[in-house]
Amino acid sequence: MSVTDKTGAFSRLGDGPRLTQSARRQLLLTVMPVIVLAALVAAIAIANPNFLRASSIWTVLDSAVPLMILASGAMLVILVGGIDLSVASLASMASVLVALWIPALGGWAVPVVIIVCALAGLLQGAIHVVAQVPSFLVTLGGLAVWSGVALLASGASTIPVSGTTLDWTFTRVGAWNVPSAVLIAAALVAVFALVLAFTPVRRWLISIGSSEPAALMAGAPVTQTKIAAFVVSAACAGFAGIMLVGRTFSGAPTLADSLLLPVVAAIVVGGTAITGGFGGIGRTIVGVLIITVLRVGLSVAGVDSSYEQIFYGVLVIAAVAMTIDRSKLPFVK
Amino acid sequence: MAPARLGLAPPETGRAPGSPRPSRRPDRATILADFGPLGALVLLCLLFGFLSPQFATWGNVRNVLDSASVLAVIAVGLTFVLLLGAIDLSIEGVMATAALSVALLVANSRNDLDFGFMGVLAAVAIGAGFGLASGLLSTGLKIPSFMTTLGMSAIGIGIATVLFGGVQPALRSPELAEWASGQWFGLTRLTYVAVAVVLIGILVQRYTRLGRYARAIGGAEELALLSGIPVRRYKTLAFTFAGATYGLAGVMVTTQLGSGIVQAGVGQNFAAITAAVVGGTLLSGGRGGVLHSIVGVLIVTVLVNGLVLIGVSPYVQGAVQGVIVVAAVVITAWPLRKRLRVVK
Numbered sequence: 001m002s003v004t005d006k007t008g009a010f011s012r013l014g015d016g017p018r019l020t021q022s023a024r025r026q027l028l029l030t031v032m033p034v035i036v037l038a039a040l041v042a043a044i045a046i047a048n049p050n051f052l053r054a055s056s057i058w059t060v061l062d063s064a065v066p067l068m069i070l071a072s073g074a075m076l077v078i079l080v081g082g083i084d085l086s087v088a089s090l091a092s093m094a095s096v097l098v099a100l101w102i103p104a105l106g107g108w109a110v111p112v113v114i115i116v117c118a119l120a121g122l123l124q125g126a127i128h129v130v131a132q133v134p135s136f137l138v139t140l141g142g143l144a145v146w147s148g149v150a151l152l153a154s155g156a157s158t159i160p161v162s163g164t165t166l167d168w169t170f171t172r173v174g175a176w177n178v179p180s181a182v183l184i185a186a187a188l189v190a191v192f193a194l195v196l197a198f199t200p201v202r203r204w205l206i207s208i209g210s211s212e213p214a215a216l217m218a219g220a221p222v223t224q225t226k227i228a229a230f231v232v233s234a235a236c237a238g239f240a241g242i243m244l245v246g247r248t249f250s251g252a253p254t255l256a257d258s259l260l261l262p263v264v265a266a267i268v269v270g271g272t273a274i275t276g277g278f279g280g281i282g283r284t285i286v287g288v289l290i291i292t293v294l295r296v297g298l299s300v301a302g303v304d305s306s307y308e309q310i311f312y313g314v315l316v317i318a319a320v321a322m323t324i325d326r327s328k329l330p331f332v333k
Numbered sequence: 334m335a336p337a338r339l340g341l342a343p344p345e346t347g348r349a350p351g352s353p354r355p356s357r358r359p360d361r362a363t364i365l366a367d368f369g370p371l372g373a374l375v376l377l378c379l380l381f382g383f384l385s386p387q388f389a390t391w392g393n394v395r396n397v398l399d400s401a402s403v404l405a406v407i408a409v410g411l412t413f414v415l416l417l418g419a420i421d422l423s424i425e426g427v428m429a430t431a432a433l434s435v436a437l438l439v440a441n442s443r444n445d446l447d448f449g450f451m452g453v454l455a456a457v458a459i460g461a462g463f464g465l466a467s468g469l470l471s472t473g474l475k476i477p478s479f480m481t482t483l484g485m486s487a488i489g490i491g492i493a494t495v496l497f498g499g500v501q502p503a504l505r506s507p508e509l510a511e512w513a514s515g516q517w518f519g520l521t522r523l524t525y526v527a528v529a530v531v532l533i534g535i536l537v538q539r540y541t542r543l544g545r546y547a548r549a550i551g552g553a554e555e556l557a558l559l560s561g562i563p564v565r566r567y568k569t570l571a572f573t574f575a576g577a578t579y580g581l582a583g584v585m586v587t588t589q590l591g592s593g594i595v596q597a598g599v600g601q602n603f604a605a606i607t608a609a610v611v612g613g614t615l616l617s618g619g620r621g622g623v624l625h626s627i628v629g630v631l632i633v634t635v636l637v638n639g640l641v642l643i644g645v646s647p648y649v650q651g652a653v654q655g656v657i658v659v660a661a662v663v664i665t666a667w668p669l670r671k672r673l674r675v676v677k
Contacts, residue, residue, distance in 0.1 A: 261484075
């Protein structure tokens with residue numbers, strides 16, 4: 001059973017029916033998202049054969065990039081069992097800051113903004129871990145604070161970006177007209193995948209998400225790993241905000257705010273359990289593609305975009321209901 | 334199962350079974366929790382009264398009470414959810430749907446319906462329906478409430494957007510407008526509505542099973558379950574009651590604005606959580622109550638009002654609330670810290 005990897009087979013020794021149940025659950029979480037994605041692509045391709053042309057595939061992938069970057073970071077926090085509700089507002093803040101700072105700093109605005117966002121994540125992670133405040137609350141507070149910073153810095157208006165500083169985020173390269181954003185996201189995902197595959201980080205994340213006291217007793221660097229997850233999540237959010245500025249040529253204090261629910265939806269639809277300890281970057285890619293393709297599918301089917309929010313709400317609740325590991329929650333608050 | 338079981342210490346309270354609290358701490362903590370917020374409110378009023386001559390005028394007091402009325406109604410409902418140890422992030426969505434529903438059901442500029450106060454009741458019932466759905470999803474499917482209510486909020490905003498349909502419905506109902514502008518003894522009628530809801534909230538909390546059981550469940554869910562309390566039913570009921578108050582709050586905002594908008598509840602969710610926490614209703618459940626939350630509502634409203642009067646940018650308000658709520662939770666949770674405590 002390759003799917004019952006390190007995520008908790010140990011804790012279920014000598015527990016016959018449990019083992020098969022959890023094995024079935026994990027198999028479901030692995031196979032279902034891929035099937036859903038394939039079915040969606042097939043359905044849209046039948047409805048509109050143009051969907052499978054190279055140019056439209058590149059366009060769809062291109063539009064998935066901000067979501068992909070946000071979700072890769074936020075996935076780490078969910079993997080350790082927490083949640084980061086501040087990513088969308090951090091991305092908005094990053095868009096405002098980068099738009100404000102490009103005139104003075106030029107290209108250096110990009111790393112500076114990512115560092116500022118990473119520091120914001122460090123603050124949230126430190127409060128969560130040191131003061132032992134639930135992560136949803138810290139990041140909900142963070143959401144309000146970063147939105148406030150963005151509103152204050154921008155004077156609640158859209159800040160246009162002129163010049164070619166951010167052109168690299170939104171051009172086409174090579175003979176196949178590959179969108180640069182897709183290459184950047186692919187590189188980022190590759191880095192995530194390599195780190196998770198060849199360093200102990202993945203084991204730490206999953207052991208913390210599965211059973212934090214056990215991870216602590218086994219000597220895993222629990223505090224550092226949890227804080228690092230928040231830092232990476234926030235840095236990714238900042239980077240996603242910069243990518244958004246590249247497409248709209250402006251930064252705005254609410255630019256990315258509507259992305260929070262799609263990010264959470266993408267992560268859980270991909271099969272990462274909201275209870276932590278199960279998931280990974282591959283599942284997140286599938287989840288992001290499902291959300292993006294669904295959005296395309298809805299417009300192909302002629303559904304009004306005002307229904308989109310209803311649809312995300314239903315999707316998040318349904319996906320969480322299917323992926324949650326109830327054996328970990330004695331009481332559901 | 335052993336390693337996983339270790340993680341079962343109640344996640345937010347840290348009150349591990351078999352570890353009694355130090356005997357003297359609860360007394361001091363309780364006194365601080367009961368009277369600290371009230372003291373903070375008095376201090377804030379004195380401070381702003383000193384900094385701004387406009388603060389302590391009758392007109393401004395009326396402003397504060399006026400703007401506190403909507404938040405107070407929300408906070409009454411939210412308090413019951415927080416007493417359970419759950420959280421409700423659906424307020425903005427529920428208020429949006431209730432606001433659009435009431436605007437389309439009473440005399441308005443979009444259609445020929447005119448149900449008068451039945452329309453108001455319908456909007457409150459729609460709010461209760463949202464609460465019921467959140468409660469059933471949380472207890473039936475065993476999903477953490479922050480997740481279900483986040484989803485419900487999006488659904489509510491989506492429904493409101495569909496109802497809005499690009500054309501803003503304006504109220505054409507004089508008797509409803511009278512409730513927003515008409516005054517009794519110098520205060521708008523909506524202020525008295527809020528006072529009535531607060532009184533109902535206090536009565537429900539003290540004298541009904543809903544209030545009693547909500548506190549018991551939030552204090553120790555396992556004990557409540559073992560002593561035969563139908564936990565799921567009362568949890569669902571608490572969410573439903575809360576949904577009804579958000580629905581009423583949506584109606585109140587709509588009468589104040591004179592038209593139904595999707596943004597009716599923007600910012601209220603966070604303000605209500607801040608108010609409850611600052612007032613001493615702990616997010617870990619079982620502590621606090623309606624009166625605590627109302628003191629918190631006044632603190633938040635006075636703070637917002639005072640900051641505007643002394644010339645602080647209104648954009649900072651949300652950020653100030655964010656800092657306050659995190660700080661308040663850090664302060665109240667600090668004594669419960671433990672090396673092996675699991676907080677997600």
